[in-house]
Amino acid sequence: MSKSRQLSVKYIAKDFLALFRANPIWHAKEIQQAVKEKHKWLAYNAKNCTYRMVLGSMRDHYSKIGCYLAALKKESPTSTFELLIAPPGFNNQDPNSNLETFFRLFVYFDGVKRGFLAGCRKLLCLDGCFLKTFLGGMLLAAIGRDANDQMYLLAWAVVEGESIDSWEWFMEELRKGLEVKDGGKDWTLISDQQKGLLNAVSLVWKNAEHRNCPRHIFANWYKNFKGGELKAYFWQACRAYNEADFNDAISKKKEISVGAVEAFMKQNPQSFVRCFLKNHTCCDVIVSNMAETFNGSIVKSRSKHIIYMLEDILVSTMIRLTEKHSEMVAKDVVVCPRIQDKLDKAKKFGF
Structure with a gap:
């Protein structure tokens, strides 16, 4: 230099x-x-x-999104790419202007969908993360768990921000793509307590089981009730597989702080404590760490121009699916390795 x-x-x-x-x-x-x-x-x-x-200018990238989606559609005709133009007057724009402005984009590959329906449970983690360019915006994502209990990215979308309207649109596009009927019956969704998302799920997937991630509940609860014992009893209650163990953890917590128990019960334990969850998905997951893992894996990509970011997500998803498939094909097992490890651990503690 x-x-x-x-x-x-x-x-x-x-x-x-x-x-x-x-x-x-x-x-x-x-x-x-x-x-x-x-x-x-x-x-x-x-x-x-x-x-x-x-990288070129942001304006150039957004003007090329239509061509980019056309190229994807040519290679994958059965996939879903939904591009929305901003409504008149959006972001203080002239309502009479004919200028088309990017608003939202939904990406959903048919091959990923078929893999999800063939090998994953009907469980999705939902979350959003900020885009790190000067234009802002949010990236919404739906992440499932594969047969080996690992992350399986299903669909993603770029929106103007987290709101009831944007989450409702995303959940509706997801419902149509998965051909979900009966309001999401037999499905389970896991998320934080973002109001827009909670309302959107209740409107579009009204019959689905909606679990609230206890990590986010704990973060707010722990601000007022600190201490190692209270923390231990909080998670003991959340992870209890039967009501007897749950009540035991609550009783011990009440001996330390009655206020801590009252604040805990106000959060609706039926939505994040294992013993109260439905068992139709055969999955005891209560945290949305899969969504947070995905958000962390694309930190650098979120700082890039939109087409480069979308390409990063697409390529990384293709590589991951190929690698995971190759790993499992190479193994001569009946039960997936991570599931077998859980079974072995359970047997060890059972004796």
């Missing part, structure tokens, strides 16, 4: 002359930090300039 002609020694001396006078023994490391803080905008501008040179 070449030296900066503008940010010279004389320039720094003149720029910080007043501080040098006030503190003649100013340490060199402190001078370096002060220069970095004052001129950090140079780094941001350089980053944005490099992005434009390497």
Whole structure:
């Protein structure tokens, strides 16, 4: 890297002359930090300039989404790609303008759908995460669990933000893609307590079992009721497989703090405690960590332009499915390895 002609020694001396006078023994490391803080905008501008040179402009990317989806549709005619244009007046735009603006995009590959219906339980984790470009937006996703109890990305969408309307649209597109009838009967959904999502599920998947992730409930509950014992009894209650064990954990928790129990019971334990869950999906999962794992796996992708982000998600999904399939084909087993490990662990504690 070449030296900066503008940010010279004389320039720094003149720029910080007043501080040098006030503190003649100013340490060199402190001078370096002060220069970095004052001129950090140079780094941001350089980053944005490099992005434009390497990736192109955001406007160009959004204008090419139609062509990108057409290419995907050509290769996978039975897949679903739903692109919505912003309604008139969206985001303070001129209601009379003929300019088409990106609003929402739903992506759902038929091959992934067939794999899900053939080998996964009727259980989905739902979550959203922020896109890290200056335009903002959210990425919504539905993640299932495969036969080996691992993450199986089913569908994803780019929307303007988390709201009742955006989640309702996503859940409706998901329902149509999976051909779910009877309001989602025999299905189980797991999510945090985001209001838009809760309302959308009650409207579109009204007969599905909806489990609330206890990790999010615990995060709010623990702010007011701290302590190692309370934490242990909280999770003991959540993981109880029968009401006797649940009541035992609640009683022990009440001996420490009555308020902690009252706050716990207000969260509707029927939606996140194992002993109260329905067993039609044959799955005792109560946390939405699969969705959070997916969000964490695309942190870098969420900072990219939209087409590059969509390609990253698509390619990583294809690679993952291929690798997992190859791993299982190579094994001569009746029960999947991770499930066998759970059985072995249960037998060990059973004796």
